Amino acid sequence: MAPATGKRPTTLTDVARLAGVSIATASKALNGRNQVRASTRERVMVAAEQLSFSPNALARGLLAGRTGTVGLLTSDMEGRFSLPILMGAEDAFGRGSVSVFLCDARGDSFREQYHVKALLGRRVDGLIVVGSRTDARPPLPGRLSVPVVYAYSPSLDDQDTSVISDNVEAGRTAVDHLLALGRSRIVHISGDRTYAAARDRAEGATAALRAARLTPVGKKVHFGSWSESWGRSAIASLLAAHPDIDGVFAGSDQIARGVLEVLREKGRAVPEDVAVVGFDNWAVLATQARPQLTSMDMQLEQLGRRAAELLFSAMEGGTHPGIEKIGCSLVIRESTAG
Amino acid sequence: MAPATGKRPTTLTDVARLAGVSIATASKALNGRNQVRASTRERVMVAAEQLSFSPNALARGLLAGRTGTVGLLTSDMEGRFSLPILMGAEDAFGRGSVSVFLCDARGDSFREQYHVKALLGRRVDGLIVVGSRTDARPPLPGRLSVPVVYAYSPSLDDQDTSVISDNVEAGRTAVDHLLALGRSRIVHISGDRTYAAARDRAEGATAALRAARLTPVGKKVHFGSWSESWGRSAIASLLAAHPDIDGVFAGSDQIARGVLEVLREKGRAVPEDVAVVGFDNWAVLATQARPQLTSMDMQLEQLGRRAAELLFSAMEGGTHPGIEKIGCSLVIRESTAG
DNA sequence: CTGAAAGCGCTTACAG
DNA sequence: CTGAAAGCGCTTACAG
Structure with missing residues (x-):
C-alpha cells in the first residue's frame, strides 16, 4: 500500500523520461561513467535533482551482490559499550560508503538468531558482534555467508576474528x-x-x-x-x-x-x-x-574502528584469525594527581 | 567479490532445482500459498532446509514496495534514552515482521541528513526520530517518501506525529x-x-x-x-x-x-x-x-512501543498529527519510604 | 555518445 | 496442482 506521506519514490525511469534519454544513459550519467556527453549528463543531473531522485539501494544491491550495509549485533542493553563501538565503526567505514545498522539481542540467543537471520536476509555485507561482557562467547551458529568480526567479547573459535580490550x-x-x-x-x-x-x-x-x-x-x-x-x-x-x-x-x-x-x-x-x-x-x-x-x-571507539577495518578487509577476501588486543589508556584525574 | 567466508548465498533457484520443481512452485510452497500439493511442499521445505536457504529480502522488497524495515535515528550518544525506545519499538513490531535499525547522528544535522538518505535509499518503510533532549526540534527537511514519528523530542511542525513523555x-x-x-x-x-x-x-x-x-x-x-x-x-x-x-x-x-x-x-x-x-x-x-x-x-519502552504503533498505523495510511504524551511513573524507594 | 536487452532474486497473475 | 512469463528498479556488456 502507498505510504501515507506520499507519492511513490521517483525511479530512474522518471528521471530518464524527464531528461529525454534512456534509463541506461541516465544511469551512466548519474554514476559518473564517462561515456556520456557533458550536456546530456547535465540534463540528467538536473532532472534527478528536480525529482529529488534517490536511487533504490535494493535494486542496486540485487545487481551488485553487495549492499554497503553492515550489521552490528549487540547484547549490551545499556549501550555503554556498544554505542562507542558503533561510532568507531561508522567512522572507519566513512561517510560515502558503508552504513552500520545496530540490532539489540538483549543477551537472548533466540533473539540473536532472529536478528542474524533478518540481517542476512537483508544481505548485509558483514557482521560485527559486540558482547555484553569480555568473556569469550560461542561463535554464531551455522555457516554464514558473510564475514563476522567479534568485538569486545571474543569468539571461542580461534579461527574467527576478534578484537578486544587488553x-x-x-x-x-x-x-x-x-x-x-x-x-x-x-x-x-x-x-x-x-x-x-x-x-x-x-x-x-x-x-x-x-x-x-x-x-x-x-x-x-x-x-x-x-x-x-x-x-x-x-x-x-x-x-x-x-x-x-x-x-x-x-x-x-x-x-x-x-x-x-x-x-x-x-x-x-x-x-x-x-x-x-x-x-x-x-x-x-x-x-x-x-x-x-x-x-x-578501554578505548572503545578505537576498538570499533579496528573491528570495522578488519571486517572491511575480510569483505575484500582477507583473513585475520585470532584475537587482536587494543590497549587501554590511563586517564589521570584528581584521585591520583593531588 | 565473493565474501571470504564462503559460498554465494543459496537462491530460490537452487532450492527449486534440488526439489525438482519450478521456482514459481518453490516460492508458493515456501510462502504457504495453498495451491501446492502437500507432498510437493514438503519436498521444497526439505530442500530449503538442506541448503539453509534464506530468501533475499532485497528482491522481495523490490517487488513488494516495502521492506519490513524501519529506521530509528537517534542523537543520544549515550544511548540512555534511545536504547529503551529501540527495545519498545522492537517489541511493538513483533518478531515476525519488521526489523528496526538504529543509526546515530550524534547531534550533527549533517550526519542526520546523511543517515536519512542512506535509510531512504535502502527503502525503509518508516522512520522514528529520537532526540537527545525533550525540546521540540525542526522536522526532517524535504518531502519524505515514508512516514516519520518523532519520539522523546517532538517536531516543531504540529502536523507531524510526535510521542513524548509528559x-x-x-x-x-x-x-x-x-x-x-x-x-x-x-x-x-x-x-x-x-x-x-x-x-x-x-x-x-x-x-x-x-x-x-x-x-x-x-x-x-x-x-x-x-x-x-x-x-x-x-x-x-x-x-x-x-x-x-x-x-x-x-x-x-x-x-x-x-x-x-x-x-x-x-x-x-x-x-x-x-x-x-x-x-x-x-x-x-x-x-x-x-x-x-x-x-x-519516563517509561521509555512504552514510549518506543507507542511510537512504533503510530508509525505502523501511518504506514497503513493512518494520520496522527500532533503530540501524544506518555505518562511517567513514580518508582518508590527508600528515600521517600522510610 | 546512446539505447535495447539481459539479468540480479524473487512473487504473482495467468494459462494449462 | 504446476510452470512460463512478466516485472520490481537498477547496471552493464554489447550493438549501433
Missing part, C-alpha cells in the same frame, strides 16, 4: 601508576569473579605488584560485585584490617565511587593518604566524583 | 508524592533551564505546590546543571538559608545523588528529616544511592 595489560598499567606514585600498600577491589574482565584485570594487577616484589594488601584480590555498595563495604572492612592502605585499584568506576565515598567518611584524604584508580572512564561517574576519578579507558 | 505531569506527580508524605517545606532543584525538560518539570512541580497553597522554599525553582556537583552545591546553600527544608524534588537522578550526599554529610536523615525524589529512574544511580532513591520513570 584487560590484563590495563590492570598492570593501573597498578604501575599507583606504584609510580610511591604507593606500596595497594589493594585491588574488583567485581564479580565469574567475569573474565575481573579476572584479567586482577591478573595484570597482581603481575605488576609481583614485578615490584609486592603482594596485595590482604594477600589477595577482593572480588565481589560491580556496584558502589560492594566498593563501600569492601574498603570499609579492608581499612579496618589494614589501616595503612595507600592505594586502591578498583575494577570499575562504580566500585571506585563506593570506595571514594567511604574514604571520605573515614577522613582519609584522596589522593594524599590513599590514591584511587577506577576502570571504564565512565564520564558520568568519574568526573562527578569527589575528588574526580582517575580511570582506565 | 514532563509537566511528572513534576506534579513527584511533588504530590512529597505532599502526601506530609512535607510542606519543599524545594525543586533542577538542571539547565535552557532545557524544556527542566522547565516542564518545574512547571508541574510549581502547579502542584500552588494547588496545595504552598510556594517552593526560596520562592523559586533552582535551576543549574544536570550534575551531581550542582545538586551538592544547591542543597548546601539552600540548607544554610532554610534549615527547615523537609522535601526535595531533584530534576535528575544525578542531581539527586549530589543532594543525598550532602544531606548525609550534614546529618540530615533521609527520608525522616528530608524526603528526596529524583528523575529518570536510572538504575545505576538510583539503586546504589544511600538510601536508595525514589525516582520518576
Whole structure:
C-alpha cells in the first residue's frame, strides 16, 4: 500500500523520461561513467535533482551482490559499550560508503538468531558482534555467508576474528601508576569473579605488584560485585584490617565511587593518604566524583574502528584469525594527581 | 567479490532445482500459498532446509514496495534514552515482521541528513526520530517518501506525529508524592533551564505546590546543571538559608545523588528529616544511592512501543498529527519510604 | 555518445 | 496442482 506521506519514490525511469534519454544513459550519467556527453549528463543531473531522485539501494544491491550495509549485533542493553563501538565503526567505514545498522539481542540467543537471520536476509555485507561482557562467547551458529568480526567479547573459535580490550595489560598499567606514585600498600577491589574482565584485570594487577616484589594488601584480590555498595563495604572492612592502605585499584568506576565515598567518611584524604584508580572512564561517574576519578579507558571507539577495518578487509577476501588486543589508556584525574 | 567466508548465498533457484520443481512452485510452497500439493511442499521445505536457504529480502522488497524495515535515528550518544525506545519499538513490531535499525547522528544535522538518505535509499518503510533532549526540534527537511514519528523530542511542525513523555505531569506527580508524605517545606532543584525538560518539570512541580497553597522554599525553582556537583552545591546553600527544608524534588537522578550526599554529610536523615525524589529512574544511580532513591520513570519502552504503533498505523495510511504524551511513573524507594 | 536487452532474486497473475 | 512469463528498479556488456 502507498505510504501515507506520499507519492511513490521517483525511479530512474522518471528521471530518464524527464531528461529525454534512456534509463541506461541516465544511469551512466548519474554514476559518473564517462561515456556520456557533458550536456546530456547535465540534463540528467538536473532532472534527478528536480525529482529529488534517490536511487533504490535494493535494486542496486540485487545487481551488485553487495549492499554497503553492515550489521552490528549487540547484547549490551545499556549501550555503554556498544554505542562507542558503533561510532568507531561508522567512522572507519566513512561517510560515502558503508552504513552500520545496530540490532539489540538483549543477551537472548533466540533473539540473536532472529536478528542474524533478518540481517542476512537483508544481505548485509558483514557482521560485527559486540558482547555484553569480555568473556569469550560461542561463535554464531551455522555457516554464514558473510564475514563476522567479534568485538569486545571474543569468539571461542580461534579461527574467527576478534578484537578486544587488553584487560590484563590495563590492570598492570593501573597498578604501575599507583606504584609510580610511591604507593606500596595497594589493594585491588574488583567485581564479580565469574567475569573474565575481573579476572584479567586482577591478573595484570597482581603481575605488576609481583614485578615490584609486592603482594596485595590482604594477600589477595577482593572480588565481589560491580556496584558502589560492594566498593563501600569492601574498603570499609579492608581499612579496618589494614589501616595503612595507600592505594586502591578498583575494577570499575562504580566500585571506585563506593570506595571514594567511604574514604571520605573515614577522613582519609584522596589522593594524599590513599590514591584511587577506577576502570571504564565512565564520564558520568568519574568526573562527578569527589575528588574526580582517575580511570582506565578501554578505548572503545578505537576498538570499533579496528573491528570495522578488519571486517572491511575480510569483505575484500582477507583473513585475520585470532584475537587482536587494543590497549587501554590511563586517564589521570584528581584521585591520583593531588 | 565473493565474501571470504564462503559460498554465494543459496537462491530460490537452487532450492527449486534440488526439489525438482519450478521456482514459481518453490516460492508458493515456501510462502504457504495453498495451491501446492502437500507432498510437493514438503519436498521444497526439505530442500530449503538442506541448503539453509534464506530468501533475499532485497528482491522481495523490490517487488513488494516495502521492506519490513524501519529506521530509528537517534542523537543520544549515550544511548540512555534511545536504547529503551529501540527495545519498545522492537517489541511493538513483533518478531515476525519488521526489523528496526538504529543509526546515530550524534547531534550533527549533517550526519542526520546523511543517515536519512542512506535509510531512504535502502527503502525503509518508516522512520522514528529520537532526540537527545525533550525540546521540540525542526522536522526532517524535504518531502519524505515514508512516514516519520518523532519520539522523546517532538517536531516543531504540529502536523507531524510526535510521542513524548509528559514532563509537566511528572513534576506534579513527584511533588504530590512529597505532599502526601506530609512535607510542606519543599524545594525543586533542577538542571539547565535552557532545557524544556527542566522547565516542564518545574512547571508541574510549581502547579502542584500552588494547588496545595504552598510556594517552593526560596520562592523559586533552582535551576543549574544536570550534575551531581550542582545538586551538592544547591542543597548546601539552600540548607544554610532554610534549615527547615523537609522535601526535595531533584530534576535528575544525578542531581539527586549530589543532594543525598550532602544531606548525609550534614546529618540530615533521609527520608525522616528530608524526603528526596529524583528523575529518570536510572538504575545505576538510583539503586546504589544511600538510601536508595525514589525516582520518576519516563517509561521509555512504552514510549518506543507507542511510537512504533503510530508509525505502523501511518504506514497503513493512518494520520496522527500532533503530540501524544506518555505518562511517567513514580518508582518508590527508600528515600521517600522510610 | 546512446539505447535495447539481459539479468540480479524473487512473487504473482495467468494459462494449462 | 504446476510452470512460463512478466516485472520490481537498477547496471552493464554489447550493438549501433
